[in-house]
Amino acid sequence: MKTKHYYKVIVILCVLLLTFQLSCKKYLDQKPDLTKAVPETLADCQVLLDDYNTMNTSYPDHGEVAADNFYLTDATWAGLGYSNPEEKDNYIWSPQGQHTKQWLNCYKVVYNSNLVLQVLEKFSANNENYNTLKGSALFFRGFAFYQVAQLFAKDYLASSAETDLGIPLRLSPDLDVKSERTTVKQTYHQIIKDFTEAIDLLPIKTNIPSRPSKAAAYAALARTYLTMGDYSNAHKMATECLKLHNTLINYNESTSVPTKTTISPDNYGGAFLRFNAEVIFQATSTPGILNEFQAVVDQDLYDSYKASDKRKIIFFREGMDSWTGMGTGTFIFKGSYDGDTYGSLFIGLATDEIYLIRAEASTRTGNTSAAMMDLNTLLRKRYDATFVDRTATDAFNALEQILDERRKELVFRGGRWTDLKRLNRDSRFAVTLRRTKNTISYSPLLPHDLRYIMLIPQQVVNTTGMQQNPR
Numbered sequence: 001m002k003t004k005h006y007y008k009v010i011v012i013l014c015v016l017l018l019t020f021q022l023s024c025k026k027y028l029d030q031k032p033d034l035t036k037a038v039p040e041t042l043a044d045c046q047v048l049l050d051d052y053n054t055m056n057t058s059y060p061d062h063g064e065v066a067a068d069n070f071y072l073t074d075a076t077w078a079g080l081g082y083s084n085p086e087e088k089d090n091y092i093w094s095p096q097g098q099h100t101k102q103w104l105n106c107y108k109v110v111y112n113s114n115l116v117l118q119v120l121e122k123f124s125a126n127n128e129n130y131n132t133l134k135g136s137a138l139f140f141r142g143f144a145f146y147q148v149a150q151l152f153a154k155d156y157l158a159s160s161a162e163t164d165l166g167i168p169l170r171l172s173p174d175l176d177v178k179s180e181r182t183t184v185k186q187t188y189h190q191i192i193k194d195f196t197e198a199i200d201l202l203p204i205k206t207n208i209p210s211r212p213s214k215a216a217a218y219a220a221l222a223r224t225y226l227t228m229g230d231y232s233n234a235h236k237m238a239t240e241c242l243k244l245h246n247t248l249i250n251y252n253e254s255t256s257v258p259t260k261t262t263i264s265p266d267n268y269g270g271a272f273l274r275f276n277a278e279v280i281f282q283a284t285s286t287p288g289i290l291n292e293f294q295a296v297v298d299q300d301l302y303d304s305y306k307a308s309d310k311r312k313i314i315f316f317r318e319g320m321d322s323w324t325g326m327g328t329g330t331f332i333f334k335g336s337y338d339g340d341t342y343g344s345l346f347i348g349l350a351t352d353e354i355y356l357i358r359a360e361a362s363t364r365t366g367n368t369s370a371a372m373m374d375l376n377t378l379l380r381k382r383y384d385a386t387f388v389d390r391t392a393t394d395a396f397n398a399l400e401q402i403l404d405e406r407r408k409e410l411v412f413r414g415g416r417w418t419d420l421k422r423l424n425r426d427s428r429f430a431v432t433l434r435r436t437k438n439t440i441s442y443s444p445l446l447p448h449d450l451r452y453i454m455l456i457p458q459q460v461v462n463t464t465g466m467q468q469n470p471r
Helices: 003-019 042-049 062-066 074-080 085-091 100-120 130-152 184-199 214-228 231-244 299-303 351-364 368-379 395-409 416-423 458-464
Strands: 165-168 181-183 279-281 316-318 331-333
Touching: 042 100, 042 130, 062 085, 062 130, 062 416, 074 085, 100 130, 130 165, 130 184, 130 214, 130 416, 165 184, 181 184, 184 214, 214 231, 214 279, 214 351, 231 351, 351 368, 351 395, 368 395, 395 416
Parallel strands: none
Antiparallel strands: 165 181, 316 331
16 A cells, blocks of 8 residues: 555545544534545555555444343443443443434444445456455445445335335435434335345455455345344355355364353453454444443353353453453353453454354245254354254244254354344344343343334434334
8 A cells, every 4th residue: 555545545534534433413414525535546446445443344233232131230230431422221221312423423434435336336246356346335334224224224125115114325425424223124125135246246255354255145135024024035155154164163173262160361251253254244332331440240141051052252252340240150251253351342253153144045945954954054163072963843942942052052143132122023032121230120021022123312313304213
């Protein structure tokens, strides 16, 4: 990268940061002049897409905060004070809770992606790296749209998707274009369109998984179709992904896996290295109260891991932070595939999730034997040598096992909120969430509660006039 290109893009990023500071009234009332600081070359576009802090981190975590994998002790709750008002409101499912950063950070990704796509219109597809840049921009935009939809739109139901409110689909960097909500059907149509177009443009794999690849686009489509309940296409996309990337870490052999649950020099903090062999696309959530010094793993969840399950000692360590009320008998999550020790959770795409998607899609489309084959392929790498392949008595029993392992394998991976929403459609799997570990009782979150669809930040509603989610 030439120095002038690097300097130019640094200026661009500074302007973008100011553009999206919704808390600053100046930028609510007046749009900045970007005409003197825009990318011009393919090299500029690559720098924008390689801005790791914008494009790969700070994705929403409020779905995970509102889910049922953890709790806060009374001491931790009291210690938060007024420093985390949005996360505190979200933890107790406050009807009027705000989620400003959750919205803002994703639309930064969308803006950068649209800016790159606009610049590429000036170039021929014959230019070196053109296809990769365009495919990457489309992938990032689709990935960000998907993340926004999980919090701020109703889950996909074919019977009502044409009328249910979706999210704003910003397809241009032009700040004068008014943001308006689309329908859920339009939202998911655009997400699928972005990922599908990206497939033909991206390389099969990349040197580092912070850049999108063909395998990542297939994986993202598999996740999207599963969320929609389109199991045939979920199976198809998962299969295409696994043809390109099917590596699973053997938790019994990896030298990076710790062997104890208590703090010691060799296992304190994260158990995995960033960009491990299973990672297809790297993305992380915004650090917050889910960090290992505050979030206590739900005891029932922890107890669901058998002694022979290596994840029990790899994913968790014993709580040892007395000032938070943690101690012997409580456990903290340390199994992020990001390898970070301070709350940055991996919410990207990895091989283990794709095996589970294909397993679930198989059993839901009538192929129980194939479903159990995929499940066992994964579990052989997770349990010790005593593991015996699972069998299923019928399709429903297979589904129960797959969903149980899905929760345990993908714990704190950002998908639990989406799973709760989609599984609430089926009374056999619907759950009511309660905060029972605190001395103060809070109103439970019932299946289909309006609070499953989070409020669009009020500043955004006031500025654009778009329709707010109901309460």
